Structures are given as C-alpha cells and as structure tokens.
C-alpha cells in the first residue's frame with residue numbers, strides 16, 4: 001500500500017532534519033498533470049511557486065504565540081498519521097459546514113502523476129521532499145479559506161512542519177489521533193511494535209505544528225437506539241454517528257468565538273442540537289453545579305452520563321505528573337491519555353466541559369503544571385482553569401491563547417474572606433483577561449460561611465464584574481457551597497458514599513463534600529426554590545406519556561415538582577391553572593397548539609416562525625416597560641412560585657424533530673441544496689416539521705395533506721417566512737444558496753415532481769389512531785415517491801400506535817438504507833427541551849428515554865416487553 005510511506009524509517013530521519021538544503025529538480029520528473037479546477041491552485045500560483053527558490057523554513061514559534069483566533073471561514077487542517085480517520089472526519093465536516101475537502105496527498109498525485117511513495121522511489125528522497133513542500137505550500141496558499149485540508153505525515157519534512165506552524169498562526173491545525181489498535185487494524189501492513197515506534201516518534205512533531213488536537217474514538221457500537229427493534233440490520237453508518245457528533249462539536253467549539261452574551265454560534269449550526277439552555281452561558285445561570293471527576297476515574301468503561309447526572313457542567317480534574325527534569329514538554333503518552341479522556345467526556349455529554357489542573361504543590365511541579373494547562377487548551381474544552389497564584393506572565397499567556405475556551409482564574413487559599421487579598425486577586429483576574437473567577441477557602445467553622453457572603457456582596461457592588469464562583473471547602477464549608485450561585489463543585493453520588501472518599505479528601509483539600517442531589521435538596525428545603533405544578537393540556541391528553549416522563553425526571557433529580565394531565569375540550573379552562581401561584585408551566589397537546597397563541601403574551605422567535613406553541617411557561621416579573629424579560633431572566637425565575645403576570649409560549653417539537661433527523665440521516669444523505677423533504681400533514685406538528693427541515697438546511701419541501709386547502713395555507717405561511725428579513729438570523733445559512741421552496745402534492749396518485757429529487761427525509765405528522773369520528777389514517781407512501789437510491793430517514797411523529805402501516809411498509813418494502821424513527825424517539829427529545837424550559841436545568845436524558853419506553857402501551861393497554869427491552873438495551877451514552 002503506497003500510502004504507508006509515512007511509516008518508514010526513511011521518513012523518520014528526514015523529519016529529524018537530515019534533508020539536503022538545496023536540490024535541483026530532477027530532469028526526469030514528468031511535467032505535473034494539469035490540476036482540476038475545484039481543488040487546485042490557479043496556474044499562476046503553481047508556476048510562481050514552482051519557480052520560487054526554496055525559502056528558509058520559518059523559525060518554529062513557541063506554542064504560546066498561538067492566539068487561536070481565526071477569521072470566519074478560515075480553512076482547517078487535519079494532520080496526523082494514516083489510519084486515524086482524517087479523511088472520514090474531513091468529509092463529515094465538509095458536509096456539515098459546506099466546505100470542500102482538499103487532500104494534500106491527492107494534490108501530489110495529480111500534480112506529479114505519481115503517488116508519494118513511487119515518486120520517492122523514482123526520484124529520490126530529496127526531490128520528493130522538495131516537491132512535497134512545494135505542493136503543501138501551494139495548497140495552503142490556494143485553500144486559505146473554505147476548505148478542510150487533509151495532510152498526512154508524509155508531507156511533514158522539517159520545512160513542511162514550518163509551513164504548518166506558520167499556517168497555524170491564523171488557522172486551526174488539528175492533530176488527529178486514534179487508539180493504536182484501530183490504526184493498526186486499518187493499516188494492516190505494519191507490525192504493531194513498529195507502529196508504536198512511529199506514533200511515539202511522530203506525535204511530538206505533530207504536536208509542535210498543530211494548535212489543537214482531537215482524539216478520534218473508534219466506535220464499535222452502533223447508535224442503535226434510532227433503529228426500531230424489528231428492523232433486521234443496523235445500517236453501518238450509524239456506528240459513525242457518535243464520532244461525527246463529537247467531531248462537529250469540537251469543530252464548532254474551535255471555530256466559533258462566543259458572542260457578547262457568551263453564547264456560541266457554530267459553523268455547523270444546522271447540525272447542532274437546538275436545546276434552549278445551549279443558548280444561555282452556564283456561568284450566567286443561577287445555582288448551577290459542576291461535577292468534579294479525576295482523570296484517573298475516566299476509564300474506558302466509565303458511565304459518563306451517570307457521573308454527570310443532574311449537573312450543569314463536567315469538570316475533569318487533572319493531577320500534574322512528575323516530569324523529566326530536562327524535558328519542557330508533557331510526555332506523549334500523558335498528553336494522549338488526557339486527550340482521549342476529554343474526547344470521551346465530550347462525546348457523552350451535552351453539558352460544558354471544564355478542564356482543571358490542580359495547582360502545583362511546590363516549585364518542582366511548576367513546569368508540569370504549566371505544560372498540563374497548555375495541553376488543555378489544545379483540546380478546546382469549554383472552560384479551563386488557571387491558577388491565579390502562578391506567575392502573571394503565565395496567566396497572561398493563557399488568556400491570550402485560550403481561543404474559544406473560557407478561562408476560570410482559580411485560587412484556593414486559607415485567608416480570611418475579609419482579607420483585601422481576595423479583592424486584589426479578583427481585580428487581577430479581570431485585568432489579565434479571565435472570564436470567570438473561582439475562589440475557595442478551607443473552612444474550619446460554620447461562621448466562615450457567613451463571612452463569604454460579605455465578600456460576595458462587595459463584588460456585587462463593583463461597577464464591572466465577571467462571574468464569581470466562591471465557596472468554602474471541607475465538611476464545614478458545605479453550607480456556603482450550597483448557596484454559591486455559579487458552578488458549585490460537586491462529586492458524583494457514588495464517590496461520596498464510596499470507600500475512596502476519605503483518601504481523596506486527604507490528598508486534595510479542595511475536594512467537594514457535596515453531591516448535586518444534596519445541593520438541589522437544600523434549595524427546596526431552604527425555600528429558595530418551590531415545588532411547582534406542571535401539566536399537559538389537550539383534548540385527549542389521557543394517553544400522554546409526558547406525565548410519566550417528566551415525573552420520573554423530577555424524582556431522579558430530587559425536585560419536588562408534579563406533572564399531571566389536564567384533559568379538556570376547551571382552552572377556556574387554562575385560566576384555572578394559571579391562577580395557581582404554584583403553576584410551573586404546561587405542555588400543549590392537540591388540538592390546541594395553534595389556538596393557544598391567542599392566550600400568550602409573548603412567544604419565542606421560533607414559535608412565532610412556526611405559528612404553533614406546545615410549551616407555556618409563566619412569567620412572574622415583567623420589565624419596567626411591561627415587556628417580557630430575556631431568555632436568561634426567564635430561566636432565572638424558574639422553580640419559584642408567585643402571582644403570574646404573563647404567559648410565554650414556545651415550541652419544542654421542532655427541536656425534537658431536528659434531533660431525530662440528525663440521528664437518522666446517513667452521511668450519504670447529508671443535506672445538500674438538492675435535498676428534498678416530504679411532510680405529511682399540516683397541523684401544528686406539520687408546521688414544526690417544516691421548520692425543523694428548514695433548520696437542517698433543506699431547501700425543497702413538499703407537503704402532502706388530506707385537505708389540500710390546509711396544505712396550501714401552510715405553504716403560504718412558510719413562503720412568507722422565508723421571504724421576510726426575519727428569516728435571516730433565524731434559519732442557519734438562510735442567506736446562502738437558493739431560497740427554500742415549498743410545493744403541495746394533491747393526491748397520492750400524483751407522480752413525484754420531475755424537477756425534484758426523491759425525498760430523503762419523510763416526516764409523517766398525522767395521528768396514528770382514530771380521532772373523534774375519523775378512522776385512523778393508515779397512511780403509506782405511494783411507491784412512486786420512494787425512489788431514493790440512498791434511502792433516507794422516515795419519522796412517524798405520533799406514538800400511540802407504533803407498528804403503523806407506514807413503518808411496516810418501510811421495513812418490508814424498501815432497502816435497508818432507510819432508517820425509521822417513531823414517536824417514542826421524538827417524545828423524549830422534545831421533552832428534554834421542555835424540561836429545560838420548565839426547570840432551568842438540563843434534563844436527565846436516559847431516565848426520560850427509559851421511562852417513555854417502560855410506560856408505553858398500545859390502544860388496548862398492551863405493552864410490548866420484547867420491543868421495550870431491545871430499545872432499552874440500545875440506549876447508549878447518547879447525549
């Protein structure tokens with residue numbers, strides 16, 4: 001296999017720098033073949049580059065010089081040895097953020113007519129290196145913007161490294177890694193021990209010329225939760241779904257600096273989940289907790305969702321290790337260990353990740369501490385801590401090179417809270433550019449908890465502030481930790497009860513003594529928060545699984561709330577609920593999703609665009625001018641009873657539908673300008689379905705509805721939306737490419753429009769059971785509409801009946817390329833968003849998914865234990 005040339009000793013030596021300094025072109029070398037227009041330099045760039053004498057490599061910059069701030073649309077380089085999955089990741093990224101893939105190896109082949117290995121054999125190593133450097137330079141120059149550039153180690157002779165280092169001054173250059181077993185499995189030809197040598201040798205080189213690193217975890221288990229039990233086989237692409245999600249999340253993090261409110265708008269926006277709390281920076285919310293988990297506990301089989309349960313952030317605690325006295329760099333295995341653990345956390349949680357290195361105990365650990373913190377910024381965590389007792393220069397360096405990571409200035413000291421030391425340190429942290437401050441102090445007595453409030457009040461009086469995390473540690477400090485408002489450190493339930501707790505406290509006096517359940521309990525026991533009443537309101541809400549799903553979540557989180565069914569034939573009775581000072585909010589079911597709009601005082605921009613509401617929350621405080629406060633303020637007043645001044649309407653159906661589309665759509669069906677979606681039905685759910693399609697970037701949407709006039713109304717509504725200026729900023733990529741178009745198909749007998757591709761996303765938004773006098777619709781798709789050669793995703797949005805004629809049809813009559821999801825997949829997804837709006841907290845996802853499956857029965861009250869068990873088994877650590 002020619003492509004394994006990187007793995008030869010020859011390349012090693014040249015990487016070390018034994019490359020001749022001046023070399024003429026070999027006269028035998030064939031003229032480069034004419035490059036293809038899409039991925040090549042214009043002729044002038046090639047010829048000027050070819051005639052340019054080799055320049056002296058740019059001196060290698062210190063890591064600290066990287067600012068990690070990039071212009072929008074800057075190209076991203078993926079670099080690493082073969083077999084780490086760079087090309088696959090590049091394709092995923094190119095689909096999600098509409099960029100082209102440029103492979104440096106392929107460029108070489110096209111320009112010279114030879115593979116790199118053959119070229120080396122024929123013209124010698126020096127010519128080969130020279131040509132590679134030349135082509136790498138051209139590629140980086142030509143594809144400075146809008147590309148994902150794949151670069152194998154073969155391009156990295158010493159001068160190539162310098163080129164990449166220079167590029168990394170203004171572009172993300174990501175070192176891609178993967179476990180050695182998987183790389184070996186992919187390359188096949190190499191002995192494992194040889195490969196180990198190569199990795200050990202090359203990793204520090206790749207690290208030197210990249211400003212980020214991503215550990216690509218090999219997925220062995222498919223995300224089968226999206227495939228209903230009776231589908232015979234799991235499509236292979238599903239195994240890659242998690243890798244895709246994790247990488248896109250990473251990419252979004254590094255390419256999207258936060259806006260003024262601290263929220264992030266990623267380049268992969270149409271691919272990202274749209275849960276409401278993601279829009280509100282965690283450090284601005286009240287009474288949030290971060291679970292602290294030592295790196296050593298993040299073993300491969302650890303259940304991250306379990307550890308994170310009920311928390312608002314996940315903190316990885318890294319202990320600096322002894323470093324070789326002569327080395328200035330973190331040992332490679334250590335760096336890799338940290339990167340892989342962080343990748344595992346990122347892949348299994350939706351909450352922000354904090355990277356915390358425990359401050360150096362003495363001067364001899366200082367270098368190790370610095371190197372661990374520097375390494376952390378390469379992994380792009382949401383937050384990283386920096387010890388405020390370190391040298392100011394170091395803190396400044398970290399704030400300058402933090403990129404999109406927010407820095408928490410951290411300090412643990414035994415000084416009294418009245419001591420001016422703390423205020424000075426707070427001011428220093430602000431001056432040096434920290435985004436958040438975290439002060440902790442070991443408490444001896446309960447009185448220390450009162451003193452801390454005085455300090456917090458002093459901070460509050462300042463004109464300029466950044467969020468403050470501030471609490472006493474140790475057993476005596478627990479009370480102050482409970483009432484700290486921002487990211488209180490907690491430990492997992494299992495650790496608090498476990499045998500290692502005492503040793504941990506001894507080893508690290510900063511260890512928290514609190515669990516999230518205790519912290520939650522105190523808020524209610526102290527009357528800071530109140531038990532609330534939630535409902536689902538609908539004409540036939542009796543069958544709804546929402547009460548079971550939400551109540552299970554409240555119970556698991558230790559919230560004393562209650563969710564009940566409110567079945568009614570008229571919305572007039574809503575007043576009764578709203579007069580109750582404990583009213584927390586209601587889910588709105590059919591047939592009220594449109595009608596309820598007349599009763600709300602304000603709506604989210606999404607609900608307004610959709611023209612349907614499925615979630616109502618009470619507003620207890622209005623702005624001075626009588627308007628409704630911002631989302632952040634609305635979240636701050638959750639879980640607190642009192643008279644209600646207004647009702648706010650939102651829609652979580654589209655959020656759930658978007659999540660399900662993301663889950664089920666294969667890379668082969670990634671949304672392109674020609675992608676076509678079909679929506680069946682035109683009620684409230686149909687509107688949410690059209691909106692979800694627009695949000696994932698579908699530009700051709702076809703509606704089929706029994707009553708043609710209603711379908712036309714829906715089309716008119718969305719036609720107005722996409723042509724109005726309000727769609728800019730609301731729909732991702734709205735300003736790019738053609739404007740979305742909508743069509744109505746009148747009858748099942750009609751042919752699929754000839755100018756449109758067959759649909760690859762089908763959303764059935766009609767009831768699956770009889771409603772009133774109407775029999776169940778028993779809808780199936782006309783076969784002439786089902787010709788997508790790559791299949792697609794079909795989602796039956798209702799859940800009362802599961803094995804519907806449509807689901808049976810897809811399973812029995814189509815190829816395995818179609819993935820089916822149903823209402824039991826959707827209900828929890830839209831419910832997570834509802835839980836966030838009702839409580840201001842992230843939803844306990846697994847609990848809610850499991851409860852929905854366990855409580856489901858068909859119209860005759862029968863459950864299906866086999867189906868439930870298969871689907872329960874399939875719920876993996878899916879954030």
Ligand SMILES: O=C1C[C@@](O)(C(=O)O)C[C@@H](O)[C@@H]1O
Pocket residue numbers: 536538543544545546547587588589590614653830834
């Ligand atoms: O449509 C639905 C389903 C639902 O009504 C239920 O529990 O069945 C709950 C609603 O929030 C959602 O919009």
